Amino acid sequence: METFTDLKELVENPEYRVQRRKALCELADDMIDGPIIRLIKGFNRLPYCFTLQSCHGHFVYKGQNNLHNFDPLPVKDAITHVTYRIAYIACCIENNTSGKGFLEGLKEITSIDPENVQFGCADWFWKRQVNSFALQVEPDRFKHEDEATLDYKEALHIEKIRDQVFIRLDRLIENACEK
16 A cells, blocks of 8 residues: 555544445445455444455466456466555444454454564545554565565465455454454
8 A cells, every 4th residue: 555654543533423324335346356245244244343445456467467356376387477466455443442452353463474464554544534444465565555566486475365364354353243
């Protein structure tokens, strides 16, 4: 994310409920990458959270030029470099006890691979929506970019990490819904 910054503290937001309702009314499944529709719907079921934007993460390489490719990377020796369009979920969290607990759960997801998973804020999201946060999967050296060129071996690693992040997010949401 081009304006990725460190975490900010939650602030009071008396307009949270109105903003949430508006964001959810404007969201349609065809705006969400297919592999994460269920996950995004899970986020949006939580009354103290709503999504702002998301991307499953896409890998583009020689012979595969679809910018919205969802296919796993193939096992091919011929691929040397891959353009990776970052996987991320940007969300707004309500400043209450449940929101703070959920925020802590999101922070913990970086432990999967701290060199390739970041949790923070994006200035342009925060200016539009206070208490907005972004969880992204991308090598740390590219954390301020929307895409990166990776060698094939690193791209395979990032793909694996991305998948683990989405599994952990799914569990976090499941546990939050059970409370």
